[in-house]
Amino acid sequence: LRYILYYWPGIQGRGEFVRLALEEAGAEYVDIVYEPEEKGGGEQAIMAFLEGEDVARPPFAPPFLKAGRQVIGQTANILLFLGARHGLAPRDAAGRLWVNQLQLTIADLVAEAHDTHHPVGSSLYYEDQKKEAKRKAKDFRANRIPKFLGYFERVIERNGARTPWMVGTKLTYADLSMAQVIAGLRYAFPATTRNALRSRPRLRRLHDAVFARPRIARYVKSGRRIAFNNDGIFRHYPELGD
């Protein structure tokens, strides 16, 4: 089975959480937006699902994943599906719910990170909500980053394993997402994140362990991983603080 990933071009965005799981699983997939239009690729492939009138179960927004005839949307939902299929989640039902719970908490953090530059609305330019963004980013740096990172550090600690992971002794998709969030926060707010991670050695270790996984390291080296930039979720605007 070859998966087809539908996500906007030019940014890591929420699609990257799915890509990291696919890469770690060694799954075969196509990033449809980078395929030529004459082969059914490009943004119009995404729009066909968002606007098509015969899509039985339409997604609200990218990312979504085509797996055979199934179309699965919402990042955490895609990962729930992939995790069970590719050994990136525990086998027991309680463990799977716990990983899903962690992923949803990561999703909350990601949404707040996005809103630091778009507190008023995603349909408006950043330039038109700069003043509001300054206040939002200040609160995010002072209160939210420490609160979320403190929480996830505790999760690893309570797990009590010798491995670097949040759940049990094996890597899960929530670990991949956590590492990605740490990378994103370091890009967006380097000083704040460095500071917050100083007292959170388990999170630093988790991040390094994820990016040292052979398949993840190969993916990063391949040049296929888009660099962080100021069109994505994690943006670095000096005026929003460091």
Place this chain on the structure above:
Amino acid sequence: LRYILYYWPGIQGRGEFVRLALEEAGAEYVDIVYEPEEKGGGEQAIMAFLEGEDVARPPFAPPFLKAGRQVIGQTANILLFLGARHGLAPRDAAGRLWVNQLQLTIADLVAEAHDTHHPVGSSLYYEDQKKEAKRKAKDFRANRIPKFLGYFERVIERNGARTPWMVGTKLTYADLSMAQVIAGLRYAFPATTRNALRSRPRLRRLHDAVFARPRIARYVKSGRRIAFNNDGIFRHYPELGD
């Protein structure tokens, strides 16, 4: 098995999505915050899980649900668990993922509704972010309510069933949550919502069908359902528009 629900007092909040599922399922549960402190109730029962140093899998925030020895957090995750247990979700894996996907999209809408009065930060008073709230609410009313409600109307239409539901022919927990969101939006932005629902008869029908379910109707009548108010997620501030 008697469930224990942990959620803040005095508001419907995110706890209400869990309550509606428990009520529709006819499940036995205790809303711990309303139990006397000397019987282990009150807010300290919640804090014990959030701050306790021996909680193996600590939740980040309420609501969370205790089911035997399992502690399950994140609204959509609790509903994923309850849906499977109480026949409030399809039996097939693809159907369950689809309901979870809808629930996560509802959660996105709920988060945006919350942010209309707290665009800068949840830790600040509304009064201290009123100016930002006005801009956020304007965008929410003009762009987001129509976009989300248009989407969910389409979902019911594409389902093509004679029943009022979003998935297949049976009620799911996503239908309960959708009805709750419609009730909330009507409270917060009555004119905008009335307007948006004028051309969305399927959503109006879904709302009415949910609140006509015998167990839901009994719950609403019981006086146990807290009224909407300006401490919750859906708030009515005239200055944010109607």
